[in-house]
Amino acid sequence: MAKQRPAAAVAAATPPGREDAQQAPSEGTAAPAAASAASNSQPASSSPSSHRQTKHRSPNSSRNDKKAPSSKPNRPSSTANPQTRATAAATTSNNPNTPNPKSSSTSAAVLWALLILAAALAVHWTSTGVRKASQPPPPNTALREVARLLLHPEKGILAADESPVTFGKRLLSYGLPNNASVRRQWRRTLLTTPGLQQYISGVILHPETLSQLAPELRAVAAAAVAASPAGPSEGTGGPDVRADSGGGNDTDGNSGCGGQQQTQQRQFLLGVKLDEGTAPLQPQQQQGRAAAAGAAAAGPRGRGAGGGTGAAAGGSSRGSGSSSSTRGPAGGAGGGGSGGAGAEETYTQGLEGLATRCRRIRDALTTAPPMPAAAASPGTPPQPSPASPLSAGTSPPPGSPSPSAAAAAASSSSSLVSFAKWRAVFRVGRHTPSSAALRRNAHDMAAFAAVTQKCGLLPVLEPEVLSEGDHDLQRAMGATARVLKGLFRALRRRGDVDVGALLLKVAFVTPGEQHGGHLGVTPEQVANATLRVLFKTVPRVVPGILFLSGGQGEAAATAHLLALGRLVRERELAGRPPM
Numbered sequence: 001m002a003k004q005r006p007a008a009a010v011a012a013a014t015p016p017g018r019e020d021a022q023q024a025p026s027e028g029t030a031a032p033a034a035a036s037a038a039s040n041s042q043p044a045s046s047s048p049s050s051h052r053q054t055k056h057r058s059p060n061s062s063r064n065d066k067k068a069p070s071s072k073p074n075r076p077s078s079t080a081n082p083q084t085r086a087t088a089a090a091t092t093s094n095n096p097n098t099p100n101p102k103s104s105s106t107s108a109a110v111l112w113a114l115l116i117l118a119a120a121l122a123v124h125w126t127s128t129g130v131r132k133a134s135q136p137p138p139p140n141t142a143l144r145e146v147a148r149l150l151l152h153p154e155k156g157i158l159a160a161d162e163s164p165v166t167f168g169k170r171l172l173s174y175g176l177p178n179n180a181s182v183r184r185q186w187r188r189t190l191l192t193t194p195g196l197q198q199y200i201s202g203v204i205l206h207p208e209t210l211s212q213l214a215p216e217l218r219a220v221a222a223a224a225v226a227a228s229p230a231g232p233s234e235g236t237g238g239p240d241v242r243a244d245s246g247g248g249n250d251t252d253g254n255s256g257c258g259g260q261q262q263t264q265q266r267q268f269l270l271g272v273k274l275d276e277g278t279a280p281l282q283p284q285q286q287q288g289r290a291a292a293a294g295a296a297a298a299g300p301r302g303r304g305a306g307g308g309t310g311a312a313a314g315g316s317s318r319g320s321g322s323s324s325s326t327r328g329p330a331g332g333a334g335g336g337g338s339g340g341a342g343a344e345e346t347y348t349q350g351l352e353g354l355a356t357r358c359r360r361i362r363d364a365l366t367t368a369p370p371m372p373a374a375a376a377s378p379g380t381p382p383q384p385s386p387a388s389p390l391s392a393g394t395s396p397p398p399g400s401p402s403p404s405a406a407a408a409a410a411s412s413s414s415s416l417v418s419f420a421k422w423r424a425v426f427r428v429g430r431h432t433p434s435s436a437a438l439r440r441n442a443h444d445m446a447a448f449a450a451v452t453q454k455c456g457l458l459p460v461l462e463p464e465v466l467s468e469g470d471h472d473l474q475r476a477m478g479a480t481a482r483v484l485k486g487l488f489r490a491l492r493r494r495g496d497v498d499v500g501a502l503l504l505k506v507a508f509v510t511p512g513e514q515h516g517g518h519l520g521v522t523p524e525q526v527a528n529a530t531l532r533v534l535f536k537t538v539p540r541v542v543p544g545i546l547f548l549s550g551g552q553g554e555a556a557a558t559a560h561l562l563a564l565g566r567l568v569r570e571r572e573l574a575g576r577p578p579m
């Protein structure tokens with residue numbers, strides 16, 4: 001089964017030795033726009049960032065800071081008023097014991113300016129969340145539990161969320177038409193594979209699957225739970241997922257009593273891709289550049305899965321658009337380079353209306369049939385399941401329960417959808433990833449994480465650095481590091497995301513395809529480069545990291561995973577930190 005699908009090569013790895021620390025590691029690589037702004041402006045030392053400012057302050061400015069107050073040691077508070085200060089200077093100018101009025105008024109002006117600057121910065125930091133960053137939100141135990149179940153050490157995650165365009169290419173190679181019915185049958189075959197839950201801890205679904213295969217998905221989830229000798233638990237997404245266990249609050253994913261282990265082995269979680277594909281970051285600029293370069297037809301990239309258009313072939317082997325991945329049917333790389341319109345940078349669509357979509361997805365598939373709007377009041381018996389509420393629309397149908405009522409209904413009927421995925425795409429080029437692309441995608445991924453956590457789904461963040469391009473391994477490492485630093489900085493700045501309740505899904509760090517790709521280096525080199533970057537950039541509180549295949553065949557992806565595992569284990573055995 002897995003052999004049929006390169007996407008099944010996604011696997012989970014939990015970096016060992018990670019302790020719970022909300023702090024990100026060093027801030028070195030990515031261009032810290034706000035940090036450098038702060039260091040330039042040198043706020044008062046009572047600010048929350050005084051340490052960082054001290055580090056960045058120039059010797060001159062530091063001298064000035066000290067000078068201003070000392071030249072006026074007994075300055076009365078009234079000198080804060082410029083009017084009063086001017087008067088005082090004028091009336092004392094004839095007294096030889098008084099300080100030079102010119103220099104005192106200059107010092108006062110400098111002090112006054114610094115005070116205003118400090119106040120302005122304090123307001124700015126509060127509003128941009130820098131202050132909040134020092135107060136991470138409380139741990140979201142329910143979602144951390146979902147993460148732990150997904151990170152089963154002997155299982156992987158099946159990515160069955162390819163967009164219809166990507167899917168079409170696979171179907172084409174088998175001479176099958178690309179329509180909803182065929183896609184449904186294909187995915188039905190995957191999802192009803194006997195014993196799937198022994199090897200797969202979760203499946204990422206395309207939204208269309210939720211409505212196409214609702215009965216099958218319910219059956220799979222029910223079978224997974226019912227098959228557990230420990231008996232059924234209350235759904236897969238809630239905090240009571242291990243209610244039948246006596247395992248306490250261990251969080252290592254490997255321990256616990258027998259019954260609990262059995263339950264975990266049988267658990268099977270469902271997630272849904274919630275982004276809507278990519279679009280050019282700066283359409284005008286990008287198109288202009290492409291046209292100037294004589295780029296011919298635009299590839300199929302750039303239109304969202306929601307839009308579902310643009311089926312033209314060609315382009316890169318691994319597109320940036322949800323509708324544009326052109327990975328070969330057997331998992332091999334497709335053709336094409338990375339020039340022309342294909343080299344444009346993108347952002348990911350789908351933030352608009354996300355909260356509503358998130359609730360709909362969450363409530364679309366529950367252990368109990370969802371209550372129609374009219375039955376949302378307490379005491380009304382559950383009604384037969386209505387047609388799936390999933391659609392590309394962004395507002396709830398008229399008469400839908402309020403978000404809080406829906407949340408209450410969802411928690412009582414236990415949503416079978418536990419997590420949601422968002423993919424952002426980054427290109428490595430001479431000038432990319434640009435800081436605009438880094439900032440925009442990091443900001444949007446962080447916003448996605450906040451919305452999904454609030455909605456009760458575990459966010460899976462997939463910042464994919466594409467392998468197309470002519471970059472070497474070193475540049476791939478640098479680009480990945482910048483992407484991840486930017487992402488975690490954006491998450492910290494929001495202040496409302498529990499970074500311990502999300503999963504990261506990244507590509508292996510390899511040279512670009514035009515530089516030999518992963519074939520030009522050994523699996524050990526790939527593992528070493530990947531691990532180095534991850535341990536430098538990912539906060540220890542992140543519970544685990546998944547790896548996408550990024551167009552690599554199953555053999556290569558598996559070799560890289562094995563090499564990663566070996567490397568981590570070797571270092572552990574040697575008593576060294578993983579990196």
Ligand SMILES: O=P(O)(O)OC[C@H]1O[C@](O)(COP(=O)(O)O)[C@@H](O)[C@@H]1O
Pocket residue numbers: 006007008009010159160161162163164165166167204305320321322323324325423462547548549550551
């Ligand atoms: O068709 P899309 O939306 O571009 O996505 C293609 C695939 O890329 C992924 O995001 C990563 O997949 P791989 O692990 O196969 O690289 C999948 O989840 C998705 O099916």
